[in-house]
Amino acid sequence: MADVILEHGPQSVSLANQIRLVAGLRWRLLRNKMRQRNNVMDMIGMAFAGILGAALVFGLSFAFFAGSQAFISRGRASWMALLFWGIFVWWQVFPFFVAGFGANFEFRTLLRFPLGRRAFYLIGLAYGLADFSSLAAVCWLAAMTIGVAVAQPGLLPAMLLVCGIFVLLNVTLERLIGSWLERVLARRRTREIFFALFVLAMLSLQLLNPLLQRYGNTAIPLFSRWAPYLAPLPGSLAGAAIADFAKNSPVDAFAAIAGLFMYVVIFSAMLWLRFAAQYRGEELSETLAATPRAAVRQPITGVTPDGLRFLSPAVAEVVRKEFHYLLRNGFSFILLILPPFMILMFTMQTSSRHHGVSVIGASRSAFFPGMMGYLILVLMSPAYNCFAYEGRGVQTYFMAPVRFREVFLGKNLMMAAVLAVEIALSMFVFSLRVGLPDAPIVVATLVAIVFTAVGQFAIANWSSLSFPRKLNFGQMRGQRQSGMAVLVAFGAQIMLGGISALLFFAGRWTGNPWLPTEAFVLLAAAAIGGYVASLDPLSNYAERKKEELMEALCR
C-alpha cells in the first residue's frame, strides 16, 4: 500500500521536543490539580511533604559526602560498596511503595500519539529520571562524587564513570520493575492482593523488635557469611570499581565496570521488550466481554434457607451486602485481623502470663479494659464514613422504597456483629497470653463496650451523612477520610472513653467492684434508647443530604 502524504499534514516532532511536551504536560497536570478549590489541604500536605523531602535529601547528601570522603581518605575504599548499596535499595524499593498509592499519570497514554518505538523508550527513561526517588539518588551520588574528589582528586574521572553507569542501571531497572508493576496492578484482583500484602508487610514491621531481641546477636555473623555472595551484584560492583581504582588496580576496576555495564545491557534489553509489548498495544483491561449463551454455567439458585429471616427484608439485604463488601475489601479484611494481632503484639512486648503484671506497670485489670477500648477505637473508625465504599451504588438506597433507617440498621447490625467477633477473638488471645482479670472488670468492660459502641453508632451515622468521602477499593493514594469526620470520631471517642475511664476509676476509689457494671448498664440502656430514637430523624436528615451524599460518592 502506498504511503499517504498529506500536503499540510502533521510534521514529525523531534525527540527533544517530545520530551519537552511530556514534561510540560506533567507540569500542567500538577498545576491544574492545585487550582481545584477543594485541594487546599492537598497543597498544605504537599508543602509539608516537600519540606520533609528536601530535608531528607539534603541531610542524607551530607551523610553520603562525609561517608565517601572518610572511606577514601582512611584507606577503606572497599566500604564505598555500602553507600552504593544504600542508594540502589532506595532507588528500587521507594518507587515500589509509591506505586502502591496509585500512579499519577499513566505513561502508556502517550501511545495514542505518533511516537516512534525509540522515542517511547527514551521518553520512558527520561520519565523515570524525573521521579523524586531518582532525583534524590542522583543528588546523593553527586555528594559522594564530591566527597571522593575532595579526598582523592585523581579518582574523580573514575567516580564520574561509575556513577554515570550506576544511574543508567538504576533508571533502567526501576522502569523495568515499574512497567511490570503497572501490568500487575492494572488488574483489580492483583492490585488488592498487592495492597493487602503491603499492609501486612507494614504490620510485620511490628515483629522486628521481638525478633531482634531474640535473634539480634546471631544476625551479624550470618550477614558476614553471606556478604561474599553479594559481590557480583550492582552495589558491590560499583564499590569494588572505586576501591580498585583507589588501589591502582585498573584491570580489576574495569572488570567491575564491565560487570556493571553488562547489567545495563541485560536490563535495557528486557526493558526494550517490555516497552515493545506496550507499544504494540498490550491489553491491560480487566473487563469482560459478553460471553456466548452456549457457555457452561453454574446454577445460581439454591434451596438455602434465609438465615436472616428474623430481620425485615431490607435490613437483611443491607446486612448481606455489607458482609459481601467486608469479605471483598482487602483493607476492611486487614482491619479484622488487626485487633487480635495487636493484642498479641502488645502482650508479647509488655507482659506474659507468668508475670501477670506488665512491664509498663499496668495491672491486668487496667490493661484489659484499656486494650478493649483501643480495639473499639480502631474498629469503630470506619463507621464514621460508612458509605465510603458504596460508590454509585448509593443511588440504589434512594431509588428503593425504603426509609433510610433500614439502611442504617443493616449497616450498624453488621458492624455490631464484627465487633462481637473481634472482641471475642481478642479476649481469647488476651486470656491465653495474660489471663483475664476478675469477673467484675470483665463484665464491666463488656457492658462498657455496648455503651460506647451503641453510643457511637448514632453519632457515626450522622457523621457519615454530613461528611461523606468516597474511598476506592485496593487503593492507597488519595484515600483520606474527611477531616471533619475524623474530628467527630475523635471527639466522640474521647468523650465516651473518658466517661468509661471515670467509671472504672470510680469503682476502684469506692472499693465497690460492681459499681462500674451497674453504671454501664444504665448508660448502655440510655445509649440504646438514644440510638433507636435517632433513626427516624436521621432518615429525614438523609433525605435532605442525599444530593451531597451522591455528589461525593458518585464521582
Add this chain to the structure above:
Amino acid sequence: MTDAAIVTETLTRRFGALTAVDGVDLRVAAGQFFGFLGPNGAGKSTTIKMLTGLLAPTDGRVTLLGVDFAAHPVEVKRQIGVVPEGMGLFERLTGAEYLQFVGRMYGLDLPTTRRRSEELLEFMQLAERPKTMIADYSHGMQKKLALAAAVIHGPRILFLDEPFEGVDALAAGALKSLLGRMTERGVTIFLTSHVLEIVERLCSHVAIINKGRLVAQGSLEELRAGIPGEEGTHKTLEEIFLSIVEHDGGERPQLEELSWLT
C-alpha cells in the same frame, strides 16, 4: 384526568445561579412509550432524577400514578423502576447478589426474587459467570444488569436514562422486545436517549427540552405537523428535533469554523 402516569407541574431545579430545569409541565399517559429528548446539558438527567426521587425539586410538583411523590415517596418508589445516569450499581456484588438485593428492597419474597433474578440474568446473557463481580463487567454488561434491576419487581413506570448506550446490537434487540412487552402490559416507559432512530422506532410520544425549558411535547405526528416544510414529505425525528431546537436558539456547529478543513 386519572390515566396520567406522570404529571409534573412547574418542575424547577436551580443549582445556585444556574436554572437547570425551568418550570417543566409534563404529562405522560399510562402505558405510553415516552421519549424525552434534548441536547447535552439541556436538563434531561436532572428532570429524570427529580422524577425518581434522586434529586429534590427547587419548585414544582411531581405526581406519579396519581400520587404526590413528595408526600408519599416510599409508596411511589415501590411502583417505579429506574436506570439512573451512572447506573447506581454496587460494584462489589455479583450480578445475582445485586438483583437479590434490589428485589428484596422492593419487597419481593426470597424465592420469587431468586427465580426472577435467574430468569433475568439468563435473558440478559449475564448468567454464564455467576461469581464475577459487577466491577469486572464490561460497560454493556453493567447496563444490562441495571436494566434487569429496574424491572425485577414489575414496576408500573420505568425511567431509563440512556438505556442503550454501550449495549451491543444483539442485546439492544432483546431489550427493545422486553420494553415492547412491558408497554403491552400497560407499563409506562420514560426514556432519554441521544439515538434518535431508536426513540423514533420505539416511542409514540416525545418531549423536547432545551436550556431547561420544555419546548415541545406530543405524539410524533403532532410534532411533525408543527414543523414548517413541504406538505406530504415525511420528516424524521432527527429533522424534527433539530428544527425545534434551532428554532429555540440552539446552534448547530458549523464546519466552516474549522479553517484547516476548508
